[in-house]
Amino acid sequence: MxxxxxxxxxxxxxxxxxxxxxxxxxxxxxxxxxxxxxxxxxxxxxxxxxxxxxxxxxxxxxxxxxxxxxxxxxxxxxxxxxxxxxxxxxxxxxxxxxxxxxxxxxxxxxxxxxxxxxxxxxxxxxxxxxxxxxxxxxxxxRHRREIELQAAAQERSRLRGLLLRREGRDTLTGLYSRRRFEQALEAAVLAVGAGAAPIGLLVLNLDRFRHLRSALGQRGAERLLHEVAALLRAQAGADGLAAQLEGDEFAMLLHGCTPAQTFERAEALRQAIAQLALDAGGEDWSVSASIGVAAVDAQAGAEGSLARAQRAAYVARLRGGNMVHRYRADDRELADQRAHAHCSALLRQALASNGFQLVFQPVVRIADLAVDHYEALVRLVGEHGELLPPGEFIAVAERTGLIHDIDRWVIGAAIDFLQRISSVRSQLALNINLSGRAFQDDRLLPFICRKLDETGVRAERITFEITETAAIANVEATREMVAQLRQLGCRFALDDFGAGFASYSYLKELRVDVLKIDGTFIRNLADDPMDQVLVRSMVDIARALGKQTVAEFVGDQRTLELLGHYGVDYAQGFYVGRPSSALLPRRLRLTRN
Structure with a gap:
């Protein structure tokens, strides 16, 4: 019932x-x-x-x-x-x-x-x-219906993406994809080669997009790309084709546009993008773009024409961004870029094939002209066997991140040299330069410890040098590294001392053993009373703090005698010895020049 x-x-x-x-x-x-x-x-x-x-x-x-x-x-x-x-x-x-x-x-x-x-x-x-x-x-x-609606929305999105892909369009922005753009560019090159009207080409990169993406979040960044895509479509009009090449890089073909007309439309696009304002957590973020302009060129081909526009956009970004730049083959930035790429390849090859070389410049004790110290200097072996000084490759090494590998190569080669020469010059010591990025390398200290253990070289035979500029850029990291290396038994020298405004104040922060007086105070020492006063003050400070002094760029006998009179401990420069792969006798014999 x-x-x-x-x-x-x-x-x-x-x-x-x-x-x-x-x-x-x-x-x-x-x-x-x-x-x-x-x-x-x-x-x-x-x-x-x-x-x-x-x-x-x-x-x-x-x-x-x-x-x-x-x-x-x-x-x-x-x-x-x-x-x-x-x-x-x-x-x-x-x-x-x-x-x-x-x-x-x-x-x-x-x-x-x-x-x-x-x-x-x-x-x-x-x-x-x-x-x-x-x-x-x-x-x-309600939950069942929500699931059905979500499934329907996903299916619509899938079908939309499928249709867009069939049309050669990006699924996020709706712009043409890179592949479709390259096909259109190939056709444009053929048309221009056959005598058609000129076709303009531009490439656009959003400035500081990484920072914008971090501030806006994923959804905010996608919204920004949508808005930029809408501006590109509007500017392309019926006679153009807009595409998203990759991430924040966009491109456009403008049929029938001379280079001047292409530049004008690119400038209008830049101004429209600059009007965009985005809110991220209550903070307004401005948007700007670097745009490169080039003409589609039959001789350059599709790949070459696109590369020209991309290089022009690169120059615009290097010049501060938020600008349009027309491609010029003689742009200084492009020449620098080519030299940078060439040097980078040379450095990678040198690291792989031991293509560096050490030369040694004597550091002479002024009191008796004894030569028991040398500074190890690195040289890059060029394509024709020439030795290139650090000034020609260190900046590239720092920008590419190869500087850490070079630091370790120099240290390893210097310690190996000390091991080989120990049987005949057991007291000889080397000064080894550390780059300004050395303290960022967590592998450096373990490498030094391992190398000393493997070779049996006494740590006190090594003095590491760091420039004053690099030291004060990160005092805390420098102080920690100096303490760790001194704990091993190594010594530390502060190079280019006196070049900065706060040289003396940093002596309190850094426990270095040696001060290398900057060469700008030494070159004209014999004839410049102001340099003489400054050098004497540096020597007095160093002596009061129990630190040794080295004078760089010593170029004549008069300067050497003055330095000895002031109490400077060591001299270094072309007068007492040029960098060379060969070592000098234990005691120097000088002739007056």
Whole structure:
């Protein structure tokens, strides 16, 4: 016999097919709760006295859980905690004693949707269970529809992407893809070669796009690309073709446009992009672009024409960005770029094939002209066997990140040299220059330690040199590296001392052993009273601090004698010895010049 709802409520108000799970300590065949639910009109009722069994019976179709405060194996709080870990759990109606339900609102476990006071009343039970079950089913239906809508949206996006790809368009911006653009450019080259009207070509790069992407986030960056793409389409018009080559690099073909007309349209595009304003976390970000302009050239071909526009955009970016630049073969920046690429390739080859060489310049003790120190200087072996000084390749090495490999090569070669010469010049010491980026290399210190262990060279035979400019660029890192190298037993020299405005103040920060007085104070020392005053002051400071001094760029006997008179410890320069692969005798013999 089908249960009938209470006579006091309408039959349509009771959700008779609601699936109810009753979890009560009194569960059993003669459970009054089960009988009451059936009298309310609910036919699909399961019941148990144990929380674990109830959780095992739980399925996606369960509409409502009626829960006692205390079960045979756990309390209501533990049951609700376990239930919360299930995906989309059904609502819980907690049955409380009447006194607890009427008093101050109790702290309810998570997941409890309503409270039913005991003893349960038939009408109230029927209504609350029905309402909770309807809400549960509405939520399930809404969730199902959301999933269907998401699936439909994904399918529409997939189909749109498929259509765009078939048309050769980028799926994000709707612009033509690189492949489609290159095909159009090939056709343009053929047309120009056959005598058609001129065709303009431009390449656009967004300035500081990495920073913009970090500030705007992924969605904000995509929105920016959409807006730029819309401006490109508008500027291309019916006679042009706009494409997204890669990331923030765009390109456009303009049929029938002379170089001057292409430049004008590129400038209009630049101004339109500059009007874009984006908000990132309450902060306004301006947008700008570097645009390169070139003409489609039949002789240069498609690849060459595109490369010209890209190089022009590169020059625009080097000159500060937010500008249009027309390609010129004699642009200084392009010549620098070619030289940079050539030098970079040469450096990589040298690192792979031991294409560097050390030369040694003597550092002479002024008091007795003893030669027991040399500065190891690196040279790059050129394509024709010539030795290139650091000034011709260090800047490129720093920009390409190869400087760390070169630092380690120089140190390794210098220590190997000390090992080879130990049998005849066991007291000879080397000064080794560290680049300004050396302190950024976490592998440098372990490399030095390993090299000293492998060769057995005493650390005190090595003095590392760092320029004052590089040292003060990161005082904290310099201080830490100096301390670690001195702990090994190595010495440290501050090169180009006096060249900076704060030279003396940094002597307090850095525990160096030697000050190398900058050559600008030494070149004209014999004839410049101001240089003489400054050099004497540097020597006095060094002596007071217990540091040795070396004078660089010593060019004549008069200068050497003055330095000895001032108390400078060592001299270095062409007068006492030029850089060479050969070493001098242990004591120098000089002739007056």
């Amino acid at each position: 089908t249960p009938r709802p209470p006579a006091s409520i309408h039959a349509w108000e009771v959700l008779a097919d609601a699936r109810v799970l009753a979890v009560a300590a009194t569960a059993g065949a003669d459970d009054p709760l089960l009988a009451l639910l059936r009298r309310c009109g609910f036919a699909a009722v399961r019941h148990t006295a144990r929380g674990a069994e109830a959780l095992a019976q739980l399925d996606a179709d369960t509409d409502v859980i009626l829960l006692d405060t205390v079960l045979a194996d756990m309390d209501a709080a533990e049951f609700c905690e376990r239930l919360a870990s299930r995906p989309q759990p059904p609502p819980v109606l907690l049955m409380l004693p009447a006194a607890a339900a009427r008093g101050a609102r109790p702290v309810l476990p998570e997941g409890v949707a309503d409270v039913l006071p005991r003893p349960l009343r038939e009408v109230e039970l029927a209504m609350r269970v029905s309402v909770a079950a309807r809400l549960r089913r509405e939520r399930r239906e």
